[in-house]
Amino acid sequence: MTEPTEPTAGVSRRKFFSGSAALAGAGGMALGVAGALASGAAASAPTEPVSDVERMAARANLSYPFYGEHQGGIDTPPQDHLVFTAFDVTATSPTELQLVLAKWSAAMAEMTSGAPVGKVEPGREQAIPGDTGEATDMGPQGLTLTLGFGPSLFDERFGLAPFKPADFAQLPAMAGESLDPALTGGDLCIQACANDPQVAYHAVRNLARMARTMVKTKWTVLGFGRASAGANQTTPRNLMGFKDGTRNVKDVVDLDAHVWVGEEAGQPWMVGGSYLVARKIHMLIETWDEDTIGDQQSIFGRTKGEGAPLSGTREHDVPDFHATVAGAPAIAPDSHIALVAHENNGGTKILRRGYNFTDGLDAVGRLDAGLMFLSFQKNPIQFATLQRKLGSSDRLNEYIRHVGSGVFAVPAGLPAAGSYYGKEFFA
Numbered sequence: 521m522t523e524p525t526e527p528t529a530g531v532s533r534r535k536f537f538s539g540s541a542a543l544a545g546a547g548g549m550a551l552g553v554a555g556a557l558a559s560g561a562a563a564s565a566p567t568e569p570v571s572d573v574e575r576m577a578a579r580a581n582l583s584y585p586f587y588g589e590h591q592g593g594i595d596t597p598p599q600d601h602l603v604f605t606a607f608d609v610t611a612t613s614p615t616e617l618q619l620v621l622a623k624w625s626a627a628m629a630e631m632t633s634g635a636p637v638g639k640v641e642p643g644r645e646q647a648i649p650g651d652t653g654e655a656t657d658m659g660p661q662g663l664t665l666t667l668g669f670g671p672s673l674f675d676e677r678f679g680l681a682p683f684k685p686a687d688f689a690q691l692p693a694m695a696g697e698s699l700d701p702a703l704t705g706g707d708l709c710i711q712a713c714a715n716d717p718q719v720a721y722h723a724v725r726n727l728a729r730m731a732r733t734m735v736k737t738k739w740t741v742l743g744f745g746r747a748s749a750g751a752n753q754t755t756p757r758n759l760m761g762f763k764d765g766t767r768n769v770k771d772v773v774d775l776d777a778h779v780w781v782g783e784e785a786g787q788p789w790m791v792g793g794s795y796l797v798a799r800k801i802h803m804l805i806e807t808w809d810e811d812t813i814g815d816q817q818s819i820f821g822r823t824k825g826e827g828a829p830l831s832g833t834r835e836h837d838v839p840d841f842h843a844t845v846a847g848a849p850a851i852a853p854d855s856h857i858a859l860v861a862h863e864n865n866g867g868t869k870i871l872r873r874g875y876n877f878t879d880g881l882d883a884v885g886r887l888d889a890g891l892m893f894l895s896f897q898k899n900p901i902q903f904a905t906l907q908r909k910l911g912s913s914d915r916l917n918e919y920i921r922h923v924g925s926g927v928f929a930v931p932a933g934l935p936a937a938g939s940y941y942g943k944e945f946f947a
């Protein structure tokens with residue numbers, strides 16, 4: 521069993537506030553402080569007071585190890601910002617794809633440590649900078665980069681069919697979807713999460729740039745606020761104003777049981793990996809905002825302020841789906857949580873790691889925003905099982921539209937420098 525990745529106050533080559541006396545204090549800061557800052561834990565935050573400058577430096581210098589059993593960005597406590605991008609591979613030979621994966625793996629290791637991917641300021645006037653430079657001196661900011669392979673990568677183009685996990689396919693069409701083909705699928709994806717949006721953006725931009733003749737960006741979503749919680753994190757709110765992530769997969773027992781792929785995959789490169797489902801879900805916010813509090817709470821099965829199940833009083837009370845109030849179920853059977861709770865789905869659980877997003881206004885001036893739903897599970901069937909129920913019965917459907925979708929096989933973590941994702945495909 522693998523413990524969740526511990527945050528470390530990594531010393532990067534690009535030191536936040538380098539040269540500042542402030543860093544001296546931050547450099548000696550206990551890991552617990554950095555961990556608490558990373559996790560967003562409020563009450564359990566540092567026992568010793570720290571200055572704002574120290575807090576910012578600890579947050580900026582937070583780095584997660586790149587090499588390990590699992591990729592980062594899965595059991596990592598969700599950072600504040602997301603850039604999710606799906607790519608199509610335009611390379612025409614297996615060797616070119618191999619080059620992309622090798623280059624990306626090395627660059628991902630560098631950027632998660634806070635290093636640039638080349639010279640920002642090369643020595644010669646005629647040279648083009650290796651790194652685009654916008655994350656210089658910002659620190660790693662808790663950056664994690666998670667790479668996934670779409671089912672389409674295993675088609676006839678690169679001879680990868682023998683490596684395709686059994687039954688790995690695009691998600692089946694499901695009720696309640698209005699998918700836009702331009703926001704669907706992708707041969708590869710990168711989930712970049714960081715405590716600073718520019719650091720996450722820089723990472724995806726530079727990966728796309730270094731492979732620009734071999735991959736093409738297909739769709740991308742910028743998440744501006746986490747809408748899920750990991751272990752020891754306070755629960756944030758989604759754009760509907762409800763706490764989101766209360767009953768998430770958080771402990772190692774559940775991670776092993778529901779998230780990490782085991783030998784059953786039949787593909788050694790996936791053992792220790794996971795499957796990522798990405799759903800861009802548009803919210804009809806103006807309509808939602810006109811709904812009564814009673815209806816909103818009944819739709820989710822939870823209170824809006826505390827986030828308590830309607831059968832209890834506190835956020836972390838276990839929902840009682842048999843409790844009644846005046847002869848009626850306290851939590852409506854067609855409420856969101858009743859439909860997807862593991863108690864009502866043969867024990868099925870998924871790790872949710874979503875983010876709020878906004879794309880500004882739509883063509884008629886309405887808020888164009890919603891939830892970039894991201895979930896990790898050891899088999900995409902777990903997501904499909906829950907989404908089938910939501911698609912057909914969730915009262916929330918009146919206020920949301922699934923517009924984007926993708927499923928990606930996320931390989932296990934890399935053991936050490938020199939290894940790269942997909943190496944097994946080219947042996």
Ligand SMILES: C=CC1=C(C)c2cc3[nH]c(cc4nc(cc5[nH]c(cc1n2)c(C)c5CCC(=O)O)C(CCC(=O)O)=C4C)c(C)c3C=C
Nearest residue numbers: 758762763764765766767801857860861862891906907920
């Ligand atoms: C198919 C999986 C899920 C989709 C799609 C989904 C969309 C979605 N969810 C919210 C808001 C909330 N979801 C909450 C709980 C919750 N949601 C799912 C799954 C999907 N949600 C699960 C498995 C659970 C846990 C249920 C349980 O065990 O009790 C909650 C309640 C708080 C919490 O536990 O996180 C909220 C709020 C939105 C807005 C949304 C689409 C836009």
Ligand SMILES: [Fe+2]
Nearest residue numbers: 764856857860
């Ligand atoms: Fe949900």
